[in-house]
Amino acid sequence: MPAHVTIPQHLLPADGRFGAGPSKVRAEQVEAVARAGAALLGTSHRQAPVKQLVGSVREGLAQFLGLPAGYEVLLGLGGATAFWDAAAFGLVERRAQHLTFGEFGAKFAQVTDAAPFLEASSVVQSLPGTRPEPRAEEGVDVYAWPQNETSTGVAAPVHRPAGTGEDALVLVDATSAAGGMAADLSATDVYYFSPQKNLGSDGGLWLGAFSPAAVERIERIGGSGRWIPDFLKLTAALENSRKDQTYNTPALATLVMLDEQLRWLNGQGGMAWAAARTKESSDLVYAWAEASAHAAPFVPRPEDRSTVITTVDFDGTVDAAAVAAVLRAHGVVDVEPYRKLGRNQLRIATFVSIEPDDVARLLRCIDHVVEQLRGTGGTGR
Numbered sequence: 001m002p003a004h005v006t007i008p009q010h011l012l013p014a015d016g017r018f019g020a021g022p023s024k025v026r027a028e029q030v031e032a033v034a035r036a037g038a039a040l041l042g043t044s045h046r047q048a049p050v051k052q053l054v055g056s057v058r059e060g061l062a063q064f065l066g067l068p069a070g071y072e073v074l075l076g077l078g079g080a081t082a083f084w085d086a087a088a089f090g091l092v093e094r095r096a097q098h099l100t101f102g103e104f105g106a107k108f109a110q111v112t113d114a115a116p117f118l119e120a121s122s123v124v125q126s127l128p129g130t131r132p133e134p135r136a137e138e139g140v141d142v143y144a145w146p147q148n149e150t151s152t153g154v155a156a157p158v159h160r161p162a163g164t165g166e167d168a169l170v171l172v173d174a175t176s177a178a179g180g181m182a183a184d185l186s187a188t189d190v191y192y193f194s195p196q197k198n199l200g201s202d203g204g205l206w207l208g209a210f211s212p213a214a215v216e217r218i219e220r221i222g223g224s225g226r227w228i229p230d231f232l233k234l235t236a237a238l239e240n241s242r243k244d245q246t247y248n249t250p251a252l253a254t255l256v257m258l259d260e261q262l263r264w265l266n267g268q269g270g271m272a273w274a275a276a277r278t279k280e281s282s283d284l285v286y287a288w289a290e291a292s293a294h295a296a297p298f299v300p301r302p303e304d305r306s307t308v309i310t311t312v313d314f315d316g317t318v319d320a321a322a323v324a325a326v327l328r329a330h331g332v333v334d335v336e337p338y339r340k341l342g343r344n345q346l347r348i349a350t351f352v353s354i355e356p357d358d359v360a361r362l363l364r365c366i367d368h369v370v371e372q373l374r375g376t377g378g379t380g381r
Contacts, residue, residue: 013358019334032260055244060262076237083206090234097122099145136163148177151338153311201257281350285310
């Protein structure tokens with residue numbers, strides 16, 4: 001970091017956490033963990049107090065997501081990465097189609113494509129910063145894509161593709177979208193996520209809203225004789241979730257923080273309020289980038305731009321890494337781009353817990369740092 005570049009205290013955000021995950025945790029969530037310390041932490045997850053906590057999380061999610069009739073909230077351990085393996089074993093019968101337009105959609109595609117008991121996956125791909133469209137395909141029984149590609153800041157609609165047939169399931173990865181973006185869950189069969197983004201909790205847990213068709217698929221595959229590791233059995237997740245518990249011991253602090261966040265979100269106005277708040281913050285970033293002489297939104301089509309993960313490219317006169325280093329030295333952290341993307345870029349989360357006023361302050365800080373670096377020749381590349 002250029003040692004001579006400083007940011008005046010009055011410009012700095014009140015909270016400097018803008019990371020794409022793990023994300024900002026509100027003080028009220030930390031206080032909830034402290035309150036749970038004596039009565040809950042370190043107790044059995046099979047007993048009433050923890051089962052009540054899991055039940056509260058499931059009820060809070062059902063309320064926030066506007067759970068359609070017949071859908072169920074399931075949860076299990078391992079995060080979204082473990083869920084990809086579980087879905088390959090327990091939801092895909094023969095073949096999956098994946099939309100890949102960044103790192104995380106591609107990772108799920110790699111899982112199903114490598115599964116020896118499944119046919120080769122259909123992969124519909126587009127360049128980072130853009131998104132492809134699903135297409136009906138003979139023999140495909142699962143269509144999957146991220147609602148929000150965390151690595152690039154591209155958002156994709158949640159919908160049921162035309163012509164896919166009654167038996168096909170739609171799986172939407174909402175890991176960085178859930179809690180901050182709107183979605184009609186009736187257009188999906190599995191809307192799944194980890195809670196370390198908008199939901200302000202820790203990783204290591206997956207949750208999802210499952211349609212009756214998805215539950216029927218789980219039960220059918222589970223009884224088919226296909227070998228499935230116990231940890232990845234969705235039949236076990238289904239059975240235990242209905243009892244308000246997990247198959248293995250969960251991290252209770254994660255559940256406490258998640259429960260507190262859901263209470264806050266539902267109390268503020270639910271999904272509509274959360275989506276409006278993240279849009280307010282992301283609109284600030286995109287308007288600033290479009291007005292800048294040296295920056296521009298990475299995602300070219302406005303309709304594809306995420307409201308929770310914003311990505312901004314800089315021209316060759318600005319070293320984005322140097323800007324991020326100065327910000328980090330002043331307590332404004334985690335605005336570096338996704339490491340594998342390799343762009344001269346900042347990635348700024350606008351999750352629901354982040355105050356829009358802090359986003360505005362961050363943008364003023366970036367302008368200040370760029371001006372200071374320019375004045376000393378520190379932005380050349």
